[in-house]
Amino acid sequence: MGQKFELPELNYDYGALSDHISADIMKLHHSKHHQTYVDKLNAAIEQSNVDGDSLVSLLGQVSSLPESIQAAVRNNGGGHYNHSRFWQWMSPDGGSQPSGELGRAIDQAFGSYQGFVDKFSQEALGVFGSGWVWLQPDMTIVTTPNQDNPLMSGGAEPLLGLDVWEHAYYLDYKNKRDDYVAAWWNVVDWQRVEQEFRQPTA
Numbered sequence: 001m002g003q004k005f006e007l008p009e010l011n012y013d014y015g016a017l018s019d020h021i022s023a024d025i026m027k028l029h030h031s032k033h034h035q036t037y038v039d040k041l042n043a044a045i046e047q048s049n050v051d052g053d054s055l056v057s058l059l060g061q062v063s064s065l066p067e068s069i070q071a072a073v074r075n076n077g078g079g080h081y082n083h084s085r086f087w088q089w090m091s092p093d094g095g096s097q098p099s100g101e102l103g104r105a106i107d108q109a110f111g112s113y114q115g116f117v118d119k120f121s122q123e124a125l126g127v128f129g130s131g132w133v134w135l136q137p138d139m140t141i142v143t144t145p146n147q148d149n150p151l152m153s154g155g156a157e158p159l160l161g162l163d164v165w166e167h168a169y170y171l172d173y174k175n176k177r178d179d180y181v182a183a184w185w186n187v188v189d190w191q192r193v194e195q196e197f198r199q200p201t202a
């Protein structure tokens, strides 16, 4: 059996977000970190009888996988899913604000777009060590450690997520996670997020 999962291409060049995230970080993050999650996930799947057809359903049942591969699928399957989504949620044309149905839902839940940004950023800064912060379709914000994500606890596919591992920002921002989070808002592809809000994938 050949390789099951593959590293997705980015929709933009490594340097396309460089006003906020450098080409060096993007290249390392995509071609090294993400590639490693893909390779290790494939290795784990190949050594098992697990059906790796759908990453989303695989992660949804990760807690009931055999002990021998559970951690590998959690860490590397999570890493593959999370990063695949993360690249899609960013764009050189990003940085506007959510409008339409999503804009209204955010206003209703958080008072305003700025209220949402403040809350999400605060959660991002509060993640101890490595992890992610997520906006879910029901307009709740959650954080997860390591490469965990909401699918693993029975949740829906997240609408938006931010990688707060140091590898995502250290080359540019050193230990200043707050500067990275503040800069990241300038590359969020709200058109994409709105599209997913209107037409959920799961």
Ligand code: MN3
Binding pocket: 029, 033, 083, 163, 165, 167, 168
């Ligand atoms: Mn990462």
